[in-house]
Amino acid sequence: MKKQTRNLVLALVAAVGFGAVVPPSAMAQAVKSIRGADVAEQELQVGNFRPLPDQAPIDRDYVQQPPLIPHKVDGYEVTINFNKCMDCHAWSRYKESGATKVSLTHFKDRDGGELSNISPRRYFCMQCHVPQTDAKPLVANKFQRAEGLR
Amino acid sequence: MTDNNKSLMQRIRGAGWGAIVLLFAAGVIFWGGFNWALEMTNTEKFCISCHEMEENVFKEYRNTIHYQNRTGVRATCPDCHVPKEWGPKMIRKIKASREVYGKIMGTISTPEKFAHERLRLAQNEWSRMKANNSQECRNCHNYEYFDYSVQGRRSNQMHQAGFAEGKTCIDCHKGIAHSLPPVDQNIGVGREAVAPEVLHPPVQKQ
Numbered sequence: 629m630k631k632q633t634r635n636l637v638l639a640l641v642a643a644v645g646f647g648a649v650v651p652p653s654a655m656a657q658a659v660k661s662i663r664g665a666d667v668a669e670q671e672l673q674v675g676n677f678r679p680l681p682d683q684a685p686i687d688r689d690y691v692q693q694p695p696l697i698p699h700k701v702d703g704y705e706v707t708i709n710f711n712k713c714m715d716c717h718a719w720s721r722y723k724e725s726g727a728t729k730v731s732l733t734h735f736k737d738r739d740g741g742e743l744s745n746i747s748p749r750r751y752f753c754m755q756c757h758v759p760q761t762d763a764k765p766l767v768a769n770k771f772q773r774a775e776g777l778r
Numbered sequence: 779m780t781d782n783n784k785s786l787m788q789r790i791r792g793a794g795w796g797a798i799v800l801l802f803a804a805g806v807i808f809w810g811g812f813n814w815a816l817e818m819t820n821t822e823k824f825c826i827s828c829h830e831m832e833e834n835v836f837k838e839y840r841n842t843i844h845y846q847n848r849t850g851v852r853a854t855c856p857d858c859h860v861p862k863e864w865g866p867k868m869i870r871k872i873k874a875s876r877e878v879y880g881k882i883m884g885t886i887s888t889p890e891k892f893a894h895e896r897l898r899l900a901q902n903e904w905s906r907m908k909a910n911n912s913q914e915c916r917n918c919h920n921y922e923y924f925d926y927s928v929q930g931r932r933s934n935q936m937h938q939a940g941f942a943e944g945k946t947c948i949d950c951h952k953g954i955a956h957s958l959p960p961v962d963q964n965i966g967v968g969r970e971a972v973a974p975e976v977l978h979p980p981v982q983k984q
Contacts, residue, residue, distance in 0.1 A: 682930040699932060703842055703954075710958040711965065718963060720974065726935065748966030 677761045686760045690774045695728075696760035706752060713753040714746075816871065822854040828881060831855075834892045838956045845955075858914045858955065859903070866910065897959035897972055904948055912947035919947070943981045952977060 661667050685698040704712040716725035734750040735743045765771075772778075818824060826832040836855075839845050844853040861867045886892040886899075907914065921941065926934045940950060952958065960971035 682932055699930070705953060705957060707957060709960045709971075710953065711963055714963045714965065715977075720964070721978075724978075726932075746965045751965060 677763060679759060680761055683760075687773070688777055689771075691776065694756035697754075697757050698760055701754065701759050706754065711751065711753070717753075718746075819871075820856040820860055822856075825855040830881065830886050830892065834886070834889060835956050842955050853918065853955075857917070861910070861913060862917055863913075866913075896957075900952075900956075900959055901976070904952060907948040908946060915947040915951070921947075945981065949979065 659667050679700045679702055682699045686696050688695060701713075706712060714730075715721060716727040717730050719729050721727070722729040730746060730750075734746050737743055737747055738749060826836045839855075844858075846852075860870055880886065884891075886895050921937070924937060926938065929937065936950070958977070960969065961977050962968070962971040962973055
């Protein structure tokens, strides 16, 4: 019994020691990105986009796409205290502000149950809706707008 | 005799002139010193020398366009919070002695205490600006010289509609330099927050 315990401890120490000896470079080699690119490689430079002034909304490209924001949103407060977006887009405000009202899809809980007001899970508008810009595709592609939306 | 009298009169007159010159100089020094001290309290540096201001309102203000922008033209604390005209400035400065009391008593000495007082403090400023027709905004943003052709679609419409209704800047532009107090926007379950009417007071018919 005692011998067994001692062997187990020795084995554990050996395993931990071996793990420490393995060079970190060998561990990095084991990590592969899905597209096979080198993980240590520099990522593509992201364009330094200027926020565009107010303009006509760009059409949607696929069916469930959250519509883009056709105006500047610099400095908009979306905190626990106040949601600047809802100050114009809420159902109680859109008539006065002339903004688009929030979609009824936002009045559902995650199980599809109807709510009487906007679901808290929709609170952070800019997780899905982003300001539009004339960004050129980073990679050449054959993407086409969904058939029903053309 | 007459010679003596003359010289006495001359002496009195000389002393009078001397006193006038001295008083004038003292006045210049006193008024200059008073003004200097007053202007010293009218700087961003002075405002954030208290941690109450630096930890709360200043940090919020640092994210806004009045702190940092394309051209570097700034509006610092006193530009919005202290009137430029002499009379209103003195009134505001005297009222500010209440803030010294608050500082000593630690009314907003922690972020929690500040959050608790935020609505009251914000409403103080909102009502002050409402009362003077947002004079501190208009010191720089003179709406009589707005060029609507260069304004965006939204500001163009809202400004003209707002002025037609007799609104003033602060009626809409609340929370542009600091975070707002909790406002009830009817999202999710209810919580402790002020009614939306506080933020958007109904238009008074004139």
